Amino acid sequence: RGLFVFALFALVLTGCSGHESLNVLDPSGSAGEKQLDLIKLSFLIMLGVFAVVITIYIYVLIRFRKRKGVDVMPKQTHGNTKLEIIWTVIPIILLGILAVPTVTTTFDLTKIAQDEEVVNVKVTGYQYWWEFEYPELGIKTAQELHIPVGKKINFEIHGKDVLHSFWIPALGGKVDVIPGRVTNVILDANKPGDYQGKCAELCGAGHALMDFKVKAHSAEDFDKWVTQMQAPPAELTTDSEKRGEEVFQQNCLGCHAGINQSVPGPDLSKFGTRDTIAGMLKNNPENLKKWLHDPQAIKAGANMPKIDYLEEKDLDALVDYLESRK
Numbered sequence: 616r617g618l619f620v621f622a623l624f625a626l627v628l629t630g631c632s633g634h635e636s637l638n639v640l641d642p643s644g645s646a647g648e649k650q651l652d653l654i655k656l657s658f659l660i661m662l663g664v665f666a667v668v669i670t671i672y673i674y675v676l677i678r679f680r681k682r683k684g685v686d687v688m689p690k691q692t693h694g695n696t697k698l699e700i701i702w703t704v705i706p707i708i709l710l711g712i713l714a715v716p717t718v719t720t721t722f723d724l725t726k727i728a729q730d731e732e733v734v735n736v737k738v739t740g741y742q743y744w745w746e747f748e749y750p751e752l753g754i755k756t757a758q759e760l761h762i763p764v765g766k767k768i769n770f771e772i773h774g775k776d777v778l779h780s781f782w783i784p785a786l787g788g789k790v791d792v793i794p795g796r797v798t799n800v801i802l803d804a805n806k807p808g809d810y811q812g813k814c815a816e817l818c819g820a821g822h823a824l825m826d827f828k829v830k831a832h833s834a835e836d837f838d839k840w841v842t843q844m845q846a847p848p849a850e851l852t853t854d855s856e857k858r859g860e861e862v863f864q865q866n867c868l869g870c871h872a873g874i875n876q877s878v879p880g881p882d883l884s885k886f887g888t889r890d891t892i893a894g895m896l897k898n899n900p901e902n903l904k905k906w907l908h909d910p911q912a913i914k915a916g917a918n919m920p921k922i923d924y925l926e927e928k929d930l931d932a933l934v935d936y937l938e939s940r941k
């Protein structure tokens with residue numbers, strides 16, 4: 616029975632997705648584990664309160680029920696200082712038991728030991744995508760966060776437009792993304808794998824699709840990824856790619872070069888290495904065309920304009936060029 620209740624609770628908590636990488640009850644990092652401890656503690660307290668209240672309630676229902684043949688009004692009482700003190704003090708104690716570890720864990724999640732090696736990542740939330748910058752490594756990317764397993768990742772979280780919330784259910788969070796303010800969280804992954812990241816604050820039409828991927832690598836694979844990202848852009852090999860570069864420069868560079876800060880778009884210099892387009896479609900030429908043709912049909916509210924005015928040949932060239940950016 617208890618197991619059933621817990622399973623039901625688990626289902627509600629995971630949003631019924633059945634998606635393993637979204638499961639807060641199966642954390643893959645130390646921050647997630649700490650948060651799970653808090654969830655368990657508050658669940659146990661709630662279960663205890665529920666059990667006591669229901670037991671008293673049922674006892675009173677039975678003990679003081681109306682019996683056959685008895686038709687007198689029972690003695691009425693008002694106020695009982697002793698009882699009132701008891702039911703005020705008990706919740707205060709319970710809240711204290713919950714508050715102390717909650718507050719200490721909250722502060723722990725932004726603390727690093729002085730000599731500990733961390734990877735710094737600057738996260739910026741935009742309607743409706745995420746930018747990830749590794750200041751020490753000179754890497755800027757979007758929608759896909761790569762991290763090494765076993766190392767603390769120090770996230771410095773910035774907001775540019777409206778409130779968002781940075782959340783990687785399997786690793787920990789959520790942390791508010793607040794324009795004009797920097798928030799922090801330190802997370803880590805203890806095993807390689809793909810995890811799902813989400814925006815956890817209603818931020819507009821595209822909120823539900825403001826997802827990102829987290830790829831946790833072994834130290835070796837992470838270094839490979841860093842080397843690949845730091846390498847100069849791949850040479851243009853075909854005529855189509857060369858034409859594609861021209862089309863890109865004429866149509867896309869305004870937003871996708873990080874020059875125009877008022878209309879920022881994701882950095883696409885290594886677009887071909889990404890698994891997904893806009894964090895949701897599998898990255899292949901067919902889907903890229905679909906996305907270019909009508910981004911709003913795929914992600915409501917996206918700022919990306921429709922690129923439906925190009926000649927078919929130029930569109931193909933643009934797709935070739937983008938997919939070759941590795």
Ligand code: CUA
Nearest residue numbers: 779814816818
């Ligand atoms: Cu960003 Cu919801």
